Amino acid sequence: MIVITIEGGLVQGISTDDPKLVGQEVIVIDYDAEGADPEEVQKVPQGKGKTEDAVVSRKEIGVLFQPVAKFIKKGNPCSPYQ
Numbered sequence: 001m002i003v004i005t006i007e008g009g010l011v012q013g014i015s016t017d018d019p020k021l022v023g024q025e026v027i028v029i030d031y032d033a034e035g036a037d038p039e040e041v042q043k044v045p046q047g048k049g050k051t052e053d054a055v056v057s058r059k060e061i062g063v064l065f066q067p068v069a070k071f072i073k074k075g076n077p078c079s080p081y082q
Contacts, residue, residue: 015064
């Protein structure tokens with residue numbers, strides 16, 4: 001399982017309970033670039049020669065905190081693991 005933590009519309013972290021994925025790099029493309037530092041905004045190809053402004057960042061997948069994994073797997077009513 002991979003868990004993406006978002007706060008204020010920004011990806012704060014990515015974690016997993018799969019040891020094979022821990023340490024892997026993930027690229028986050030945020031097309032909500034309004035208000036971002038101009039140095040952070042990049043033109044991302046969209047096809048047919050078009051581009052979109054986006055903030056692109058790299059995140060490393062960390063180890064999922066076990067109480068969170070248990071909450072997702074057992075205690076959360078919207079969990080796909082029910």
